[in-house]
Amino acid sequence: MAETMDKATIDPKLLELLACPLTKGSLKWNAATSELISRAARLAYPVRDGIPIMLPSEARSLSAEE
Template sequence: MAIDHELLKILACPEDKGELLYFEDENILYNPRIRRAYPIREGIPVLLISEAEAVTEEKHAELTRR
């Protein structure tokens, strides 16, 4: 389920307050600055620091190439 474009414009990382990148195919919002991926569950972004996953160097490179 895609997230509304208007909602994406106002969402921010809870950790550094910066912009997040949306990857619909991965169901994540990604912060490349701190390499954290926030899950999207049932169309709802879960922007809790405790729910974020650290992203490996390889995965970071893959995501930022897109």
Template sequence: MKIDDWLLEILACPACKAPLRAESESEELACTGCGLVYPVRDDIPVLLVDEARKP
């Protein structure tokens, strides 16, 4: 997964507005607040609550 650090700093969870952290082993972004996990497809984060999964 190729997400620049500066981009990861400004991304936020659309559900609770908490910061996201990269889960490199699963190619996903996890919310540090509510815990939703967002997929990354072709190095593009899919930040839709409907596409997120609960851990």
């Protein structure tokens, strides 16, 4: 069965409103991983079914290369 879903997207207006819950800094959208990236906190918040999961306990720590 062929994959018919495109990579997840996030509404640009929503992205403008969202901030990292730890640093209150801006977030960058990573479409390849469906994550919102906080460079200041070095965390990647997942977006599941179009819903940002803005819990630090759910976030992935960014590696040094990221």
